[in-house]
Amino acid sequence: DIQMTQSPSTLSASVGDRVTITCRASQGIDNWLAWYQQKPGKAPKLLIYKASSLESGVPSRFSGSGSGTEFTLTISSLQPDDFATYYCQQFNSYFGGGTKVEIK
């Protein structure tokens, strides 16, 4: 199985900060990667698919990049609504361990 490792596991940031989350795959997965946002008690929400394609309705401050084994999710200017946990997911439906974005 291809393992997905996210870093950091927790990130403290302030409103307006640029935030970057990394996801590494144990084997190359081309661009078959998605990013989700999850808030407490809620279902995950798709943000990015195919590594860099923005899901309809998702603010443009979210962006994704990478291919092969290393991927990043960037929030260009963190907003109050963005404090949540973020997960990456590879094509075989396995998820990373999550990155919790907290208020600094």
Add this chain to the structure above:
Amino acid sequence: QVQLVQSGAEVKKPGASVKVSCKASGYTFSSYTMHWVRQAPGQRLEWMGWIKAGDGDTKYSQKFQGRVTITRDTSAITAYMELSSLRSEDTAVYYCARSLLGEPWYDYWGQGTLVTVSS
């Protein structure tokens, strides 16, 4: 609008089975795959399996093979996930989520169903 509405919370004893439903609306059911994903308290999301709503083809995670059964009723526009031989470690929120046929990402999710396994 697309909606996936799941059945309510369940409390089960170890060794029992649970069946969770996911009623779809707002889209062509047969054109999508329905996945089941669970999340134990404080844990990562864990894929359990999928069913192609059109032809009923299924695939299961090796971890749950033999214990999970995913079915669908096209007339009821509903997918089901049954998990047997429950143990305390199966306590989790169970989600259904749809993906377009051939794509691995989930664009709509159900609200989640808490299954608690306790003696």
